[in-house]
Amino acid sequence: xxxxxxxxAKNLAAGQLPGSAVDRYARRKLINYIFVGLTSIATAVAIxxxxxxxxxxxxxxxxxxNLTVFTVDTPAxxxxxxxxxxxxxxxxxxxxxxxxxxxxxxIGIMAGTWLAxxxxxxxxxxxxxxxxxxxxxxxxxxxxxFAYELFVVPFHGGSAIAGAIALAIVTTPVVTRTTEDIxxxxxxxxxEAGVALGAGKGLVIRSIIWRASRTxxxxxxxxxxxxxxxETAPLLFTTAGNQFFSMNVTQPIASLPYTIANFAxxxxxxxxxxxxxxxxxxxxxxxxxxxxGRHLARGSQNK
Amino acid sequence: xxxxxxxATQAAGVxxxxxxxxxxxxxxxxxxxxxxxxxxQSLYGVDLPVARNKITALIGPxxxxxxxxxxxxxxxYDLYPGQRAEGQILFNGENILNAKDKPVDGAPVAxxxxxxxxxxKLRARIGMVFQRPTPFPMSIYENIAFGxxxxxxxxxxxxxxxxxxxxxxxxxxxxxxxxxxxxxxGLSGGQQQRLCVARGIAVQPEILxxxxxxxxxxxxxxxKLEAALMELKDSLTIVIVTHNLQQAxxxxxxxxxxxxxxxxxxxxxxxxxxxxxxxxMRDYVTGRYG
Ligand SMILES: Nc1ncnc2c1ncn2[C@@H]1O[C@H](COP(=O)(O)OP(=O)(O)OP(=O)(O)O)[C@@H](O)[C@H]1O
Ligand SMILES: [Mg+2]
Numbered sequence: 001x002x003x004x005x006x007x008x009a010k011n012l013a014a015g016q017l018p019g020s021a022v023d024r025y026a027r028r029k030l031i032n033y034i035f036v037g038l039t040s041i042a043t044a045v046a047i048x049x050x051x052x053x054x055x056x057x058x059x060x061x062x063x064x065x066n067l068t069v070f071t072v073d074t075p076a077x078x079x080x081x082x083x084x085x086x087x088x089x090x091x092x093x094x095x096x097x098x099x100x101x102x103x104x105x106x107i108g109i110m111a112g113t114w115l116a117x118x119x120x121x122x123x124x125x126x127x128x129x130x131x132x133x134x135x136x137x138x139x140x141x142x143x144x145x146f147a148y149e150l151f152v153v154p155f156h157g158g159s160a161i162a163g164a165i166a167l168a169i170v171t172t173p174v175v176t177r178t179t180e181d182i183x184x185x186x187x188x189x190x191x192e193a194g195v196a197l198g199a200g201k202g203l204v205i206r207s208i209i210w211r212a213s214r215t216x217x218x219x220x221x222x223x224x225x226x227x228x229x230x231e232t233a234p235l236l237f238t239t240a241g242n243q244f245f246s247m248n249v250t251q252p253i254a255s256l257p258y259t260i261a262n263f264a265x266x267x268x269x270x271x272x273x274x275x276x277x278x279x280x281x282x283x284x285x286x287x288x289x290x291x292x293g294r295h296l297a298r299g300s301q302n303k
Numbered sequence: 304x305x306x307x308x309x310x311a312t313q314a315a316g317v318x319x320x321x322x323x324x325x326x327x328x329x330x331x332x333x334x335x336x337x338x339x340x341x342x343x344q345s346l347y348g349v350d351l352p353v354a355r356n357k358i359t360a361l362i363g364p365x366x367x368x369x370x371x372x373x374x375x376x377x378x379x380y381d382l383y384p385g386q387r388a389e390g391q392i393l394f395n396g397e398n399i400l401n402a403k404d405k406p407v408d409g410a411p412v413a414x415x416x417x418x419x420x421x422x423x424k425l426r427a428r429i430g431m432v433f434q435r436p437t438p439f440p441m442s443i444y445e446n447i448a449f450g451x452x453x454x455x456x457x458x459x460x461x462x463x464x465x466x467x468x469x470x471x472x473x474x475x476x477x478x479x480x481x482x483x484x485x486x487x488x489g490l491s492g493g494q495q496q497r498l499c500v501a502r503g504i505a506v507q508p509e510i511l512x513x514x515x516x517x518x519x520x521x522x523x524x525x526x527k528l529e530a531a532l533m534e535l536k537d538s539l540t541i542v543i544v545t546h547n548l549q550q551a552x553x554x555x556x557x558x559x560x561x562x563x564x565x566x567x568x569x570x571x572x573x574x575x576x577x578x579x580x581x582x583x584m585r586d587y588v589t590g591r592y593g
Contacts, residue, residue, distance in 0.1 A: 187435070193437035
């Protein structure tokens with residue numbers, strides 16, 4: 001026992017490692033190289049795909065972009081390349097998204113707050129949380145079908161409001177989930193500090209916990225918006241599309257995703273051009289929402 | 304001896320010594336308090352007399368129940384279903400642990416029904432400062448105004464005055480008077496803690512509970528905080544949990560030593576540290592306990 005120890009100590013003193021340790025070190029180094037290599041390749045693949053998508057989006061989208069895109073409605077088909085626009089689809093998308101976000105954010109924040117603040121040791125909360133997670137990963141085409149049965153069939157036709165509800169169903173679970181996660185990050189001492197002053201729990205949540213979490217809540221809303229703005233399937237079932245300009249929420253309405261789905265695979269060059277432009281607009285919206293969100297988040301931290 | 308009670312009893316193998324202030328001087332009087340975290344009992348028959356306009360320190364090794372005892376005094380534990388207290392806590396002679404706290408048919412009462420208006424009003428009269436500073440995510444001014452607005456309707460001028468007085472008494476006014484509209488989160492740890500004290504006293508409580516308020520502070524901030532507490536004694540009663548025995552000896556009038564969920568020794572600080580009577584407290588103050 002004593003001899004081995006001194007031997008090892010001598011080896012170490014001489015700057016040598018025992019044989020087996022060298023092997024293990026070399027092996028670990030090799031494994032490390034392989035691991036770094038694999039992750040680098042994976043990253044490269046992901047970035048290449050992303051760059052290619054962005055490139056074709058920007059190249060084809062920008063080349064098709066002109067002022068009439070914003071001032072003229074979707075063409076009936078067969079027109080010259082460059083004529084017609086997306087005005088009705090843009091306005092429709094904005095309306096549907098605004099209504100959908102309003103629904104999703106108000107329901108999602110309330111539900112997430114309830115789960116985080118009142119849900120501990122509550123069986124109903126466990127069930128709600130589970131169902132929310134199921135809904136979170138439910139295929140949106142199913143949600144579209146559901147909204148169709150409930151909000152289209154009884155009214156004999158699609159409408160902007162039905163589309164907004166469908167999108168809200170897709171987005172609410174995202175907002176609920178992030179709200180719960182974000183609120184749980186706040187320390188219980190902060191809650192107790194409010195209650196210790198004599199405030200009720202509800203007031204503490206509204207004026208202290210929400211405020212302390214607002215960065216995270218905005219991020220949650222933006223995640224929801226990102227998910228919502230590209231969703232097509234629910235809109236196909238519920239909004240029925242509209243070739244013309246409309247701002248009536250109870251009537252069929254045009255939207256960007258719907259237009260893309262309709263135009264992208266057609267033989268009409270002008271339609272395909274507009275599909276690319278619409279894709280570019282959606283990408284730009286998601287991107288700027290992200291940038292604004294990050295900016296807000298940073299601003300509120302510095303304050 | 305000017306103190307009317309001196310008794311040594313035998314509890315759980317540890318002898319207890321109690322040199323309590325006269326009953327007439329007590330603003331809080333805890334009697335036979337048991338506390339449970341669910342099924343786990345954490346306090347056993349605690350008697351704690353708290354003298355008006357004095358500072359009472361609670362000391363003892365980690366996990367002995369100091370925070371638990373403090374948290375029963377303003378019933379903040381009400382927030383958590385499953386936590387309950389039994390016994391008596393007389394606040395100006397009135398038991399604040401009423402029958403509602405008793406479990407009905409063995410099941411703990413739902414949280415929501417227990418945060419009645421009464422517990423909230425009680426907390427406005429018994430304030431609390433926590434171990435880590437807990438500034439609200441709002442301006443320094445609003446941090447203080449928040450609690451005041453809960454129970455009083457005051458004009459802007461009155462509020463300005465309350466803010467200034469509270470900050471002054473918490474020894475923070477000079478450092479923040481030019482930045483009242485800045486976020487309370489931007490202050491240093493020591494300043495945040497004094498902001499929490501200012502916020503606590505702005506609602507004019509009768510008692511202020513502090514749970515290791517200086518454990519995250521540097522020596523300078525600590526002495527500023529201590530000076531503020533000494534000043535506050537004129538108008539309110541302070542109960543403070545501390546691991547810092549010098550601090551307890553420096554600023555406190557009474558010291559209670561806790562061990563394993565029991566209050567083992569309670570006496571005026573002046574003689575508590577010079578000659579503790581129980582072996583347990585002697586071991587603790589001489590550093591033989593963790
Ligand atoms: N939320 C809780 N649930 C269950 N047991 C708890 C809870 N909080 C504290 N305890 C237990 O109650 C006992 C007393 O804890 P308490 O926090 O009051 O000790 P303390 O004297 O404040 O210790 P410290 O000096 O470390 O702050 C400990 O055994 C602890 O494990
Ligand atoms: Mg503690």
